[in-house]
Amino acid sequence: MAIKASDFVWNNGHLVPWDDAKIHVMAHVVNYGSSVFEGIRCYQTPKGPAIFRLRDHTLRLLQSCKIYRIDLDFTLDELCQATVELVTANKVSPCYIRPIVLRGYGQVGVNPFNSPIEVYIANYEWGKYLGSADSDDGVDVCVSSWTRLAPNTMPTMAKAGANYMNSQLIKMEAIVNGYSEGIALDVNGYVSEGSGENIFIVHKDRIYTPPLGNSVLPGITRNSVIHIAQELDIPVIEQIIPREMLYIADELFFSGTAAEITPIRSVDKITVGHGIAGPITKAVRRQFYGIVNGTAEDRFNWMTPVPVKQTVTV
Numbered sequence: 001m002a003i004k005a006s007d008f009v010w011n012n013g014h015l016v017p018w019d020d021a022k023i024h025v026m027a028h029v030v031n032y033g034s035s036v037f038e039g040i041r042c043y044q045t046p047k048g049p050a051i052f053r054l055r056d057h058t059l060r061l062l063q064s065c066k067i068y069r070i071d072l073d074f075t076l077d078e079l080c081q082a083t084v085e086l087v088t089a090n091k092v093s094p095c096y097i098r099p100i101v102l103r104g105y106g107q108v109g110v111n112p113f114n115s116p117i118e119v120y121i122a123n124y125e126w127g128k129y130l131g132s133a134d135s136d137d138g139v140d141v142c143v144s145s146w147t148r149l150a151p152n153t154m155p156t157m158a159k160a161g162a163n164y165m166n167s168q169l170i171k172m173e174a175i176v177n178g179y180s181e182g183i184a185l186d187v188n189g190y191v192s193e194g195s196g197e198n199i200f201i202v203h204k205d206r207i208y209t210p211p212l213g214n215s216v217l218p219g220i221t222r223n224s225v226i227h228i229a230q231e232l233d234i235p236v237i238e239q240i241i242p243r244e245m246l247y248i249a250d251e252l253f254f255s256g257t258a259a260e261i262t263p264i265r266s267v268d269k270i271t272v273g274h275g276i277a278g279p280i281t282k283a284v285r286r287q288f289y290g291i292v293n294g295t296a297e298d299r300f301n302w303m304t305p306v307p308v309k310q311t312v313t314v
């Protein structure tokens, strides 16, 4: 899907025209992948636009910076405020929000310390990622021949641009073989996550998901699923998951900002359960969409309202 340009991008404290948000080809990030970023959704609710878990996403951005020794000139509050300001100014809802921190144009060489830190926040119209909205059909996926990053190589708790070279290999392999997505195993052969989603396995009325030690991103949606399941009295167990659990699961689903809650229909052409979204997936999904679409009470305080007067609904 092509990016639909908005009016403004937030850059180091100012709103700049969309077309002016540019970096030089010799910026450190272009050559050495030195960026961290976030992906956040703003939903259209009956009370107006609202950003899902803005503070938690922004906190993860700051934590990604900390892991990569990036000192930011902006605080958590300032970045949250900047995001709301941007969405208000661009008047686009629902939308996808992409904060990026990168090492810019400075000195040559791998050493990143002398390249300036630049912060950008962009937002633009965005719809569904995997599957179709609220569909019970689910997606067909494969286990990737690529593993996720080994723990002592690139830290997966950081949402770093460079991690997505690995994600691209997983995604491309899945696509060329006719699947929607690939599930990566970790370096020891245990289930890790999709190229851009966390994974949940339903087995005998319990939900299982790999712990952070299995090279997964600490997904904000993953955390939301855990909260919702607990509220529904469905046990959630974070434990090491062998690959074959994927084949004998009653239900499987992805979680992620882009994927939201996406049921999985088959893995390596083995049908999951009855080949249609199961009752636990549907129960969790119903609560999730209720909160984000503003039709259910926001009892976890996940939504940040955006004061936009005029919106474009996509």
Ligand SMILES: Cc1ncc(COP(=O)(O)O)c(C=O)c1O
Binding pocket: 039, 167, 193, 194, 195, 196, 197, 198, 216, 217, 218, 219, 220, 221, 222, 255, 256, 257, 258
């Ligand atoms: C590799 C990876 N895992 C998991 C997720 C899900 O994380 P979140 O729910 O915070 O979007 C993403 C998406 O950002 C991702 O890129």
